[in-house]
Amino acid sequence: MTYAIQAEGLVKRFKETEALAGVDLAARTGSVLGLLGPNGAGKTTAVRIFATLLSPDGGRATVAGHDVVREAGLVRSLIGLTGQYAAVDENLTGTENLLLIGRLLGLSRREAKARAAELLDRFQLTDAAGRAAKTFSGGMRRRLDLAASLVGRPSILFLDEPTTGLDPHSRGELWDMLRALVADGATALLTTQYLNEADVLADDIVVIDKGRVIAEGTPDQLKSEVGGQVLELRPVRSVDLPATHRLVSDAAGDGARIEGGSITAPVKDPELMPTVVRSLDREGIAVGELTLRRSSLDEVFLALTGHRAEPPSGNGSGPGGHAGAEGDGGGDESARDKAVSPA
Numbered sequence: 059m060t061y062a063i064q065a066e067g068l069v070k071r072f073k074e075t076e077a078l079a080g081v082d083l084a085a086r087t088g089s090v091l092g093l094l095g096p097n098g099a100g101k102t103t104a105v106r107i108f109a110t111l112l113s114p115d116g117g118r119a120t121v122a123g124h125d126v127v128r129e130a131g132l133v134r135s136l137i138g139l140t141g142q143y144a145a146v147d148e149n150l151t152g153t154e155n156l157l158l159i160g161r162l163l164g165l166s167r168r169e170a171k172a173r174a175a176e177l178l179d180r181f182q183l184t185d186a187a188g189r190a191a192k193t194f195s196g197g198m199r200r201r202l203d204l205a206a207s208l209v210g211r212p213s214i215l216f217l218d219e220p221t222t223g224l225d226p227h228s229r230g231e232l233w234d235m236l237r238a239l240v241a242d243g244a245t246a247l248l249t250t251q252y253l254n255e256a257d258v259l260a261d262d263i264v265v266i267d268k269g270r271v272i273a274e275g276t277p278d279q280l281k282s283e284v285g286g287q288v289l290e291l292r293p294v295r296s297v298d299l300p301a302t303h304r305l306v307s308d309a310a311g312d313g314a315r316i317e318g319g320s321i322t323a324p325v326k327d328p329e330l331m332p333t334v335v336r337s338l339d340r341e342g343i344a345v346g347e348l349t350l351r352r353s354s355l356d357e358v359f360l361a362l363t364g365h366r367a368e369p370p371s372g373n374g375s376g377p378g379g380h381a382g383a384e385g386d387g388g389g390d391e392s393a394r395d396k397a398v399s400p401a
């Protein structure tokens with residue numbers, strides 16, 4: 059099988075730093091591969107290699123079966139790249155930016171104009187098309203950047219943290235645009251630090267940390283295989299939090315944590331829940347909420363790396379807005395499998 063995007067044993071060093079230490083990944087044609095990892099994991103390095111902007115020190119990378127080093131020119135003609143930082147020229151207008159790229163790609167003046175108008179319309183930038191890009195909002199700029207990457211009608215897209223720093227509404231718009239592109243047959247490699255973004259958009263996820271793949275699978279596989287189930291309970295009185303934590307730790311071993319006013323613990327043994335309930339009863343601790351649920355991708359990430367994904371700069375809350383446009387339900391961290399209230 060030829061993958062639209064594939065890396066085998068990819069290695070890249072910057073002096074002492076091994077940015078990629080032998081990464082394997084593959085994206086099927088027409089799918090979205092989420093490349094997930096914290097700051098410094100090696101995501102941008104991988105994207106830059108696929109985009110022929112960096113050459114690997116080891117292993118190989120192909121786009122539509124073409125080697126990114128030996129067939130760099132061909133690869134460049136197949137791909138669109140949206141960088142972590144918008145690559146548009148600030149002083150040019152929206153239209154001028156797209157015209158310039160169209161002309162650089164060899165379109166005639168007329169073709170370039172038509173393509174620019176079409177893309178500006180599609181990305182809801184027509185009204186702002188005559189303004190310098192420096193007057194655009196963050197969300198408009200990302201849209202223009204994405205539009206710029208599409209001038210040459212690429213079938214394979216690399217989106218490097220396209221939504222980092224965007225407000226939830228703009229992020230949702232970008233998600234919708236990416237979905238539409240993939241519905242039209244494009245393949246995308248999307249890097250993100252947002253776990254729920256990968257959950258919502260990606261067909262498959264590869265998690266990297268310090269240049270190594272630490273997990274891969276569909277969002278559901280990652281959540282169930284790596285994370286399993288999580289017990290979460292909230293004592294009615296916050297003074298009971300330490301005692302509850304101790305009691306859950308005794309039953310669950312490592313991994314019991316205090317999070318806000320709740321205790322969470324991975325469930326490895328089906329007896330955990332009844333054991334905890336009996337102990338709570340014995341110690342007279344009233345619990346307002348006791349649930350068994352699937353791990354969130356955040357917890358999967360924590361289990362894999364020993365640290366949480368850092369909130370990207372900008373707004374610390376991560377995405378989460380844009381409810382409604384998404385119908386999948388499967389990725390929702392609040393999905394409860396079971397809930398009981400012993401108190």
Ligand SMILES: Nc1ncnc2c1ncn2[C@@H]1O[C@H](COP(=O)(O)OP(=O)(O)O)[C@@H](O)[C@H]1O
Binds near residue numbers: 075076097
């Ligand atoms: N041009 C470079 N020179 C030196 N070190 C670099 C360079 N580019 C990336 N690195 C280092 O390689 C590692 C991976 O970086 P990067 O691919 O940008 O990670 P990510 O995109 O996941 O945040 C980091 O430790 C980073 O500091």
Ligand SMILES: [Mg+2]
Binds near residue numbers: 101102103142218219
């Ligand atoms: Mg990066």
